Amino acid sequence: MTSAYRSLPSVERLLSDERVTEMASAHSRNVVVELIRLCLADARSEISAGGNAPELQELIATIGERAAAMSAEWPRHVINATGVVLHTNLGRAPLSDDAKEAMLRAAQGYSDLELDLATGRRGSRQAHISELVARATGAEAALVVNNNASAVMLGLAAIASGKEVIVSRGEAVEIGGGFRVPDVLQQSGATLVEVGTTNRTYGRDYEAAITENTGALLAVHASNFRVMGFTHAPEIAELVEVGARRGVPVLHDLGSGCLLDSAQFGLMHEPMPQESVKAGVALSFFSGDKLLGGPQAGIIAGKKELVDVVARHPLARAMRIDKLSMAALAATMEHYIREEAVAKVPVWRMISMSADEGKKRASLWAEEIGGGVSISEAESTIGGGSLPGETIPTWVLAINCDALGGVVAVAQRLRSSEHPVMGRIEDERVLLDARTVLPGEDRMLIQTVKRALKGEG
Numbered sequence: 131m132t133s134a135y136r137s138l139p140s141v142e143r144l145l146s147d148e149r150v151t152e153m154a155s156a157h158s159r160n161v162v163v164e165l166i167r168l169c170l171a172d173a174r175s176e177i178s179a180g181g182n183a184p185e186l187q188e189l190i191a192t193i194g195e196r197a198a199a200m201s202a203e204w205p206r207h208v209i210n211a212t213g214v215v216l217h218t219n220l221g222r223a224p225l226s227d228d229a230k231e232a233m234l235r236a237a238q239g240y241s242d243l244e245l246d247l248a249t250g251r252r253g254s255r256q257a258h259i260s261e262l263v264a265r266a267t268g269a270e271a272a273l274v275v276n277n278n279a280s281a282v283m284l285g286l287a288a289i290a291s292g293k294e295v296i297v298s299r300g301e302a303v304e305i306g307g308g309f310r311v312p313d314v315l316q317q318s319g320a321t322l323v324e325v326g327t328t329n330r331t332y333g334r335d336y337e338a339a340i341t342e343n344t345g346a347l348l349a350v351h352a353s354n355f356r357v358m359g360f361t362h363a364p365e366i367a368e369l370v371e372v373g374a375r376r377g378v379p380v381l382h383d384l385g386s387g388c389l390l391d392s393a394q395f396g397l398m399h400e401p402m403p404q405e406s407v408k409a410g411v412a413l414s415f416f417s418g419d420k421l422l423g424g425p426q427a428g429i430i431a432g433k434k435e436l437v438d439v440v441a442r443h444p445l446a447r448a449m450r451i452d453k454l455s456m457a458a459l460a461a462t463m464e465h466y467i468r469e470e471a472v473a474k475v476p477v478w479r480m481i482s483m484s485a486d487e488g489k490k491r492a493s494l495w496a497e498e499i500g501g502g503v504s505i506s507e508a509e510s511t512i513g514g515g516s517l518p519g520e521t522i523p524t525w526v527l528a529i530n531c532d533a534l535g536g537v538v539a540v541a542q543r544l545r546s547s548e549h550p551v552m553g554r555i556e557d558e559r560v561l562l563d564a565r566t567v568l569p570g571e572d573r574m575l576i577q578t579v580k581r582a583l584k585g586e587g
């Protein structure tokens with residue numbers, strides 16, 4: 131037992147090893163010393179649990195791995211070949227070139243973020259974006275915060291704290307990631323009043339529940355699930371009519387900020403902010419990084435009077451969006467205003483890609499890779515809590531994994547390569563979907579698959 135402890139090298143001994151000296155000059159001596167201590171402590175607990183002392187070589191390799199892991203860049207670039215356009219684990223929407231450039235401009239130097247260049251006086255970081263959102267949606271004004279979860283929370287806190295908010299039983303839902311409508315309402319200081327039933331709720335249900343304590347009617351888009359069959363929910367315009375009759379504002383959580391009609395791409399129609407604004411909704415809430423295809427952000431668009439009330443709430447400062455996201459969002463909004471979103475916003479470019487185009491790309495990959503793969507038809511999905519169950523016909527590269535140690539092993543090799551590729555597993559094959567692989571990633575994907583076929587990571 132004690133001899134096992136004694137056989138562990140000292141910190142000095144390890145530091146005198148050539149490989150460790152190299153690590154110390156590549157990282158920092160202090161960091162490497164710290165890692166040596168941690169690794170030795172791990173070795174001692176191994177021994178106390180009845181294990182053997184590691185060999186010197188083994189110890190040095192472990193220290194090397196930990197040093198490399200520490201200095202690895204993060205987040206790493208991953209090729210999304212899952213066919214899921216908005217993959218939350220992969221960071222949702224990739225940005226357009228203009229959005230990336232705007233972000234870089236905002237990051238690199240100083241900017242007129244809160245400065246009016248004409249007068250030299252202090253300006254508001256919200257003024258410019260409010261105008262862009264107004265032009266893209268038709269709303270009178272807008273306020274942008276960190277994400278849609280905070281947008282909804284802030285909107286409710288500012289408009290309905292201490293009051294009742296009427297929600298359909300079918301819409302008191304959980305969106306995922308801890309966002310549950312009843313909990314958000316409670317945290318905002320409002321009281322939830324549920325009306326109707328899980329599957330059918332009518333305008334008159336809301337109307338019957340309105341009292342002098344009602345602060346708002348809240349409609350929530352069931353983004354990531356669908357109720358089918360014998361269902362009813364009032365049109366948003368009907369809800370606005372009820373609210374107008376009784377002097378109660380209607381708030382609408384749309385989830386995705388879908389500014390283009392999804393039906394033109396063969397998908398179900400996703401509710402659009404423009405439609406809510408037109409119907410007379412007081413405040414609409416939506417995400418920046420779902421179907422809008424921009425950075426993480428929460429947009430509150432609607433009547434100026436109410437947007438101003440929200441902007442003055444103390445929580446607005448706590449949820450303030452940073453300048454990089456603001457810059458990217460402004461550039462993304464411009465694409466919609468210039469009616470070039472299908473060509474310029476990656477999310478829409480992917481959704482609008484034809485199956486033929488996908489086939490061409492998948493064939494090209496298969497040709498370059500040679501044997502061991504084939505191409506076939508499949509279905510891409512939208513993801514990111516948008517358009518559940520909706521699929522778009524696509525083409526995939528299919529890797530037959532029988533001779534390669536199975537699908538799990540192949541998927542793992544693809545992920546751990548120099549250019550990690552995320553595919554999906556279906557019918558004992560790994561599928562790589564052409565739809566979500568960005569232009570310019572083909573070479574890396576081909577290289578990675580070739581290596582995986584040779585059994586290399």
Ligand SMILES: *Cc1c(COP(=O)(O)O)cnc(C)c1O
Nearest residue numbers: 277278279305351353384385417
């Ligand atoms: C996604 C979603 C949210 C949360 O939006 P984030 O931008 O992810 O914070 C809230 N409400 C609905 C209906 C959603 O779909």
